[in-house]
Structures are given as C-alpha cells and as structure tokens.
Amino acid sequence: MMGVVRxxxxxxxxxxxxxxxxxxGAQAVSLPLPWMLGPMCVCTALALLKVPIRGPMPIRPPMIAILGIMLGSGFSPEMLGRASQWAVSLAMLGxxxxTVGALAYPYFRRVGGYDRVTAFFAGMPGxxxxxxxxxxxxxxxxxxIVLTHASRILLAVLLIPIFFRLTTDIDMSNRSAFGVSIDEVSLKDYAILATCAVVGVPVAKLLRLPAALLIGPMIISAFVHLMGWxxxxxxxxxxxxAQWIIGTVIGCRFVGVARAEIFRVLRISVGATAIMLAVCAFFALLLHWLVGMEVDTVVLAYAPGGLAEMSLVALALGTDVAFVATHHMVRIILVVMAAPAFFRLSARWNKGRDRETRRE
Structure with a gap:
C-alpha cells in the first residue's frame, strides 16, 4: 500500500x-478565474497527451471543506429579509x-448512442x-457517465466565465475580488470557521447529504454567519x-481514458451542455420577467456547472454567493433524491409498454 502511495x-x-x-500563465494573459481555469486546461491537455499525472485526491477533501466554509460566509443576517424572494426561483428548480432531463435524455440516446440507463443518468444536471x-x-x-459529467463541468466552467468576461466589465483575473488578505482575518474567526468543518462534515454524513465535504461545512458556516457570530x-x-486544487483535479479526471473516447464524449457533451445552458438562459429570463431577478445571478444559480465552481464564479463577479450556492445545493439534493426514483418509475412504465407491445 505504501508503495502505491509513494x-x-x-x-x-x-x-x-x-x-x-x-x-x-492564465493570469498573465488575463484569463477569467485563472487559478481554476489555468490548472484545469493544462491538466486536461496533459491527460490528452498521456503525460503521467494524477489528481491530488488526498488533499482535495480539506480544500472542498474550506470552500464550503467560504461559501457559507456569503450568508449574513441582512439576507434573512431577502430569503422570501428566493421562493419562486427555488420552486422552479424542479x-x-x-426540462433538462427531458431534453438531454433523447439527445444522449439518439446523438450519443448511449444505452437507456447511461443516457438517463448522464443527462441529469448534477x-x-x-x-x-x-x-x-x-x-x-x-x-x-462520469466522463460525460466531467465534460459538462469542464465546458460550463470554461464557457460561463469567458461569457461574463466578454459581456461585463468585471475583471475576473483580479484576485482582489475574492475578499480580504489572509492576515486580515483574526485568530478567533479562524477558530470559528475551522469548527464549521469539524462539525459540518460528520453532521452531513450522518444526515446522508450529498457532497458532505462541501455542503456540511457550508451549512454550519452559513448558520454561524446568519447568527452574526x-x-x-x-x-x-x-x-x-482551493481553485488550484479543484482545477487540477478536474483536468486529471481525463487521465487513463483513451484519447478517442475523450474527444468523442467531449464532442457529444458540447451539444448536451449547449442544451442545458439554453434551458438555463430561458429560466433566467423567465424569472427576470416574473419577479425581476438579475439575469446574471440566476444564470450562475441555474448553470449546469459544479456547486463549488459556479460559486467561485459568483465570488469573482461579486454577485450574491449565498443565492447561487443555495440553489446549487438544492439542485444537487433534488437530482440525487429524484433521479433514482423517477428512473425506477420510468423503467416500470417501459417494461409495461414492452409487454403490451409483445401481446399485440
């Protein structure tokens, strides 16, 4: 075992x-979110070139927990008065x-040639x-399934910041957008935030929440900040x-996969991601029309990227991180809970339909 680790x-x-x-390099050329997109792009390229790299998985968990704490810090006592405004957008997540599943499933079946099970779970947005x-x-x-989801996250994380970079005047390569310097946080606050991880992770695992390393610390941190502690x-x-580690891990997800398969899944995922982004834009415009929500903020909240990645984009843009993170958390929980149940129902319906067809 030690030999394998070494x-x-x-x-x-x-x-x-x-x-x-x-x-x-990404920072030098002013690429948006350079500390995440730079490592992600370079490691993806090295994976395609068969360079012997491996994702730093042993140090990923604490980075994810740290990111959860940081996302929770986006909540504040002042936002309690605005929470009721989220009801409509949260209700429309279902x-x-x-809609995404209904459009992605036939796409993966007919265009991608996926089997029924693979197409269903590859088409879920989260x-x-x-x-x-x-x-x-x-x-x-x-x-x-995992390669398709990794491709979706890769494309969404790459395209959305570039889109905002081209359509807004916010410089997402500016690291000062991510808050204060490390020496401006007191030791007391560091102790409180560290406790959020120590308590949050086991609580989330006990409650069987998805992405426990991220959501657990985020929930406890949100509570701490909402209480004003x-x-x-x-x-x-x-x-x-955190961006450096996460970007490196995303790029390394393609290690060990045949180059032809990577290009094939990436090609298929371009279409699937385009469908998901189009649906995301439709709901953003709909919510803007219904309740006057900012289109940019809703796009980030509904985007088919990862919770951590889209929340980092929200941090860079200076938008409501709590709003974005909460919607992604609810989306993930909704997908994890509803997808298996719906698949079982659809499988029974398909079996019944097949029996009826054979009788005829």
Missing part, C-alpha cells in the same frame, strides 16, 4: 506543478431539472459521483489555493 506522489506533484504553471454510483447500480456505463471574508489566498 508511486502516486510523483504524478501528483507533476500535476500540481503543471496546474500552478497554468494558473500563472421544473428546470425536469451529482457527478452520485449519478455515477446510482447509474452503475442500475446497469449503466459508469465510466461514460462571525463576519469574516474568505481570504483570497485560500480561495486561490
């Missing part, structure tokens, strides 16, 4: 070094998920690990560190 250290260090180089595990349990191709901002150095 053998992985070199490829992990190489991936992190490449990711750091990508971050500095319609959004259903829950990469959960959809892979449940899809595999029902007989789907778990490798293709801490008002500390996320230090930008820690945000950059």
């Amino acid at each position: 053998a992985d250290i070199g490829p992990m260090v190489l991936a992190l070094a490449a990711g750091a180089a990508g971050a500095f 319609a959004y998920v259903a 829950g990469l690990n959960e959809m892979m595990l449940v899809g595999h349990a029902y007989g789907g191709d778990d490798r293709r 801490s008002a500390s901002q996320p230090p930008r150095e820690i945000v950059n560190l």
